[in-house]
Amino acid sequence: MRAVSAGPGLAQLVLLEGRRLALHPLFLAGVVVAAGGCAAFLARGWSTSGWTVYAGFALMAPFTMVATNVVTLRDHRADTVEQHEALPMPVSTRVGALLTAILAPTLLTVAGLGAVTAYAASRFALDEVDLLVLASLPLIMTALAALGVALARWMPSAFVAPALAVAFYFWTPGDDPSAWRVLMPLNSADDTGAAVMRLPYLLGLTLLFAGAALAQPQRSRTSVLLALVGAALVTLSAAAVLT
Amino acid sequence: MSSLSLENVGKKFGSTPALAGVRLEVEPSVTGLLGPNGAGKTTLLRMAATVLAPDSGRIRILGRDPAHPHERVEIRRRLGYVPQEPGFYRNFTAFDFVDYVAVLKDIAERRRRHDEVRKVLDYVGLRDHAHQRIKALSGGMRQRLALAQALLGDPELLILDEATAGLDPEQRLRFREMISVLPQRPTVLISTHQTDDVSALCQRVVVLIAGTIRFDGTPAELAATASDRVWVDADRDERAAVSWRTSAGQFRHIGERPADAQSVTPTVDDAYLLLSGADISARSS
Structure with missing residues (x-):
């Protein structure tokens, strides 16, 4: 059965889901880890302060990915899929609302990141690469959060997202000079060119994962468009990084 | 106008038929759907709730076609649904x-x-x-x-799939009370195994067996189908299709009544057992 366009409840659903995501225990755990990491690193007065702030905040993204995954899996866990199917709001709209609601934890992250960056900048010299790397953090957050939703739509299992979060952590050695490592979401770039190209790359990943999430159970014009634009951004920026 | 109309509706799961050529018009009232497990009650209710499409035949719900996306949304705005195992x-x-x-x-x-x-x-x-x-x-x-x-937005059609299952007697009475005094008086379609719920609540009862409608009428009419086919005796009668010892200590028998047996007033339960031919050898000693 084909879905129809969003109803008037979409904005309300975005607000409800946004509040739930921002207060989700896994996201809050990520906040605690980020705050602890930043405090510990900054207290040591490391000279590469941009990276230390990055290292603290980057850990929030896998936590948020698992949080969005858990929230998306709510209907499977509670066995409410059929019950909610009999309601007027189509599942594509609900997934769209959840993807939009990712903005809530992201905006909170931006606020926290802004405060910590301002503090770090007052104590240390932040160069251009530092600032570009820090600017990529909210996009890492949106990309992994959208991936959490997409995983739940395509592989409705509670184990996939946590396993991937752990895998991301181990696949991200900071001292590996291989160019392709820069393409790992949690990694970062150490030159301006790669740091710049990671921004459209991460935006592309966000759109690609959002399109994939919306395409289950049925493709729509929006899901295809998001996936195509995302894939184009990912391909072009990855090519620029690797060449 | 019917709240729900099924014309020659069929549905199979694999090679197993769940519904076969079902024709049903549900008018504004409380309608009970009786039938044994696997009779097709839940399949019918899921179709009425727009979550399952038929393989054949035609359904109209509240005057609209659920196969059409926009009409389906309109139906869902006017529908309340409690599935067999509601999730939370x-x-x-x-x-x-x-x-x-x-x-x-x-x-x-x-x-x-x-x-x-x-x-x-x-x-x-x-x-x-x-x-x-x-x-x-x-x-x-x-x-x-x-x-x-399910009651949000004052639904015009309320679909309840075994909503009284697992409730204790007091809760079932409260449930009946709630359904019978709904302020907007929606069309209620309720499936149940509890024949006393049907007798107490429903103006109409539909008996579904093996995917086909075997009876459609009032609870009194259903009970009347067992007239002269229910009798009581001090001892168990082997000629009865079904018999059980009642709380009064006598055996209640259902089936082809022997000429010498005294018939008693049948209940909805008796009639349903006769229709379903249930093998409930409740011959407790």
Whole structure:
């Protein structure tokens, strides 16, 4: 059965889901880890302060990915899929609302990141690469959060997202000079060119994962468009990084 | 106009037929759907709730075609549905859960939505538990919560799939009371195994067996189909199709009554057992 366009409840659903995501225990755990990491690193007065702030905040993204995954899996866990199917709001709209609601934890992250960056900048010299790397953090957050939703739509299992979060952590050695490592979401770039190209790359990943999430159970014009634009951004920026 | 109309509807799961050539018109009233397990009741109700499409035949719900996406949304705005095993977000409070469903039901304006949520929780007697987490509610309270979410927006058609299953006698009486005095008097389609619920609640009863409708009429008419086929005796009669010892110590028999046996007034239960031919050898000693 084909879905129809969003109803008037979409904005309300975005607000409800946004509040739930921002207060989700896994996201809050990520906040605690980020705050602890930043405090510990900054207290040591490391000279590469941009990276230390990055290292603290980057850990929030896998936590948020698992949080969005858990929230998306709510209907499977509670066995409410059929019950909610009999309601007027189509599942594509609900997934769209959840993807939009990712903005809530992201905006909170931006606020926290802004405060910590301002503090770090007052104590240390932040160069251009530092600032570009820090600017990529909210996009890492949106990309992994959208991936959490997409995983739940395509592989409705509670184990996939946590396993991937752990895998991301181990696949991200900071001292590996291989160019392709820069393409790992949690990694970062150490030159301006790669740091710049990671921004459209991460935006592309966000759109690609959002399109994939919306395409289950049925493709729509929006899901295809998001996936195509995302894939184009990912391909072009990855090519620029690797060449 | 019928609230629900099924014309020659068929549905198979694999090679197993669930419904075969079902024709049914449901007018505004409380209609009970009786039938043994696997008779096709849930399949029929899922179709009426727009979550399952038929393989053959035609369905119209509240005058609209559920196969058409926009008409389906209009139906869903006017529909309340409690599935056989309603699910809940256990960590939500009762209020938050119903509020969430209200959003999915396109009740967008916040104040109106919250008023509506309070109204349905009040109606099912959960006002004092509104801010309690669902995992802390009893089974009966959860069943009432399922009804509350189905009542959002004053539905014109209320579909309840075995909504009294698992309720204790007091809760079932409360449930009957709630359904029988619904303020907007919607069309209610309720499936159940409880023949006494049908007798107490329903103006009409449909008996579904092996995917086909075997009876359609009032509960009194259903009971009347067993006239002269129910008798009681001090001893068990081997000629009866079904017999059991009653609380009075006598055996109640259903089947082809022997000429020498004294017939008694049949109940809906007797008639349903005759129709379904259930093998309930409740020959307790």
